[in-house]
Amino acid sequence: MASEDVVGKTSDSAVTTIVNLAEEAKLAREGVKAPGHAILSICKSLVAGGVAGGVSRTAVAPLERLKILLQVQNPHNIKYNGTIQGLKYIWKTEGFRGLFKGNGTNCARIVPNSAVKFFSYEQASRGILLLYRQQPGNEDAQLTPLLRLGAGACAGIIAMSATYPMDMVRGRLTVQTEKSPYQYRGMVHALSTVLREEGPRALYKGWLPSVIGVVPYVGLNFAVYESLKDWLIKSRPFGLVEDSELSVTTRLACGAAAGTVGQTVAYPLDVIRRRMQMVGWKDAASIVTGDGRSKAQLEYSGMVDAFRKTVRHEGFGALYKGLVPNSVKVVPSIAIAFVTYEMVKDVLGVEMRISD
Template sequence: MAASDQIPEPEFDYEALPSNYGLGRNMLAGAFAGIAEHSVMYPVDLLKTRMQILHPSTGGLYTGLTNAVSTIYRIEGWRTLWKGVSSVIVGAGPAHAVYFGTYEIVKDLAGGNVDDGHHPLAAALSGASATIASDALMNPFDVIKQRMQVHGSVHKTLMQCAKTVYRTEGLQAFYLSYPTTLCMTVPFTATQFVAYESISKFMNPKQDYDPFTHCMAGGLAGAFAAGITTPLDVVKTLLQTRGLAESEEIRSARGLWNAASIIKKRFGWGGFLRGMRPRIISTMPSTAICWTSYEMAKAYFKEQSLD
């Protein structure tokens, strides 16, 4: 019998997991994807955070994306664009391992792997479940990251920032934005997963491993989801950086609705679109990188499990 005749058909099915694939390998693929995504696009994420701050100090005032880059380079230097990256590297690996592990488990339980058909409900449910689980782990790291990203931040390291926030604001500071984060990330992830599954099946009906398809589908899905959830991201940023604000009203923001009312009162409806361009610009390639890295690692582990 030829060697090619011994390769089982499931090797080419990227929607269903082989019986001996294992959750650990799936989570390892997710961790690899998360670290790759956040590390590569971190400077643009920093620009987004800077542009969403409601009342920045003088050196943190920007008129646009290009102005933000030139101002940071002139005043603070290029290294500032990577300030706080240690937080996402430490948090993104475990969080994305949980993210993609939950995604695959729930998708399988919801019937998303039953056949080659389109299962948008299963994709949405698995995406929502994945983000609820992973955000519980990632939210504190996200708070630390944004505290280190803002202009004039005195925080130099992950641990120093975490200790300072805990000592001055308590444990709640790390999870104050969690409900708002879920209000944003659940529809974001559900929309992204449905879009990714739909675009992937349209571009690649046979579901073969195809890096170009994974890259394009991931990028388009991420850009669409990022655009419609930007208002909630602005609210989340206010809550996560409130401890650094000079305004007492912002420092005492209590939750989603209170933060939203502050933004509306001070900037009108346009305030909810602050940072939309860098958010889309960063999310589109980051989701493309994430899905491409995930599918690449997934393909590698599947090939190993079938040997």
Template structure:
């Protein structure tokens, strides 16, 4: 009986020690940021999945195509033609992509903030605006490089059943692995999975930099204000404001990202033949006008504003909970 008690006591102690070790690991700031950022990204992207797909379809159609016009009509059309599954087509892969993408983004951002705080003399314990922009840019670049092939495949899956005249509509869409195989074997091997990486990085890096820097500045203001900003609505508002401003500024590069990702699809059926990022921008402004570079902007704002608002709220709430745990 005594042996049983000793064994049971030893197991309980081992479990308690393991629990403490897990807590200590999770509560490390970079790990907390990684977990909170990943979960926040998955929750926010799932909520706005129909909006995100509609945005991509609006970006890829030409002026002569009238299949998708406006956010709400596009979502209604997707539902009528493809059912509720059409609203979330590509979302599973997007969630698989967005967890490491968002997790790496937040974790790298926090890591570089700490590096700057520890190795550069300063007064106080907050970064200035320029340093936040640098940290955000690095976080954006790293997160894109780590997850880009998933982003490309997700874009392909998103459009392959859509009613776009330049696309041979598939009755049965290709699976993730079939799409990867098709890109790899028909479009140039491993590096084909990174087609569009440069315009994507050029778009994501400044977007993340502006978004993160603005949100942190707004949060800093709220924390130092004598007014009570503890209500989650204020965090949602701060996240929405920062993503709105960043999204409008860098939108033409986001449009380029999608076009480069599908340029080789169906033997170049979309007709996008760009030699470089600069050539693509000049071509779009020349052939489609100023507003051609902002095609789908409204749909994009419908997506990123609520997405980042929810993402920031989830991130801050979960990170605070983990640190208190």
């Protein structure tokens, strides 16, 4: 009798296992992943995005710092006068470490920012495409450049908002030099100091121009990158593509084009964001200009006022201060980020890619 019970339980267990496997296979065919597998896939996607952000940003850290210094320096006391001269000046006055000042803080921000951005883009593009396919006549529609632009904009806003306080203090840390009166010893100290002296709202100074700027910037990055890849795969111009797998070089070129378009459109908003982030920092004038004469120029009542004062006092060209080092930085940075993301996902074995 006991042996019959054992056999019966074993048989029931086998049947249950077979049923579970069949259900999982059905879900897989329908594109629905088991909870455990879905969580693992999400984690892998976040890791890939974080690694992509850290690698790409570290590769261009000196240009990132020079860009910020050019954006906020006073026109009456020029220290940094171009990309080559600026990099040489930093090397001469602060050494090799000066070229990477603020990079640790930057990576602490960009790693989660990039992870959230890439993952948010994947989820947003799926959701937007699903809603689009529910419209009559669009049942078999694919992602268009406009839909990719919308998904990229959503991803940019989410990622920017989630990590903005770290970006704000990173901007202040980056501006500090060896000769300046140090107020911040690191990211944690900067966050606590700003909270204590300026209040929680200060951590989001410049958030509005950042969000407005991130819509075309991130949106165009994803839209141009994915659309170029899609065009190369489908049209195969000049024999560039022989199969559906693009080479690393071709993907880098697509990323470079995406970065160039996105940063050119959004750059003025980035300049205004940086300037607004300096408001309320009592040592900002001495750090940027070496004297206190320009302190009044650091006072802005809002984004529109910052635009107006910048153009009135320094001309329209001031909105593109630091554009050259930023262009040299953004092109390889975006390219490296996209390619690293896809390569890390290949290594981790993630089925879903941004181009799917």
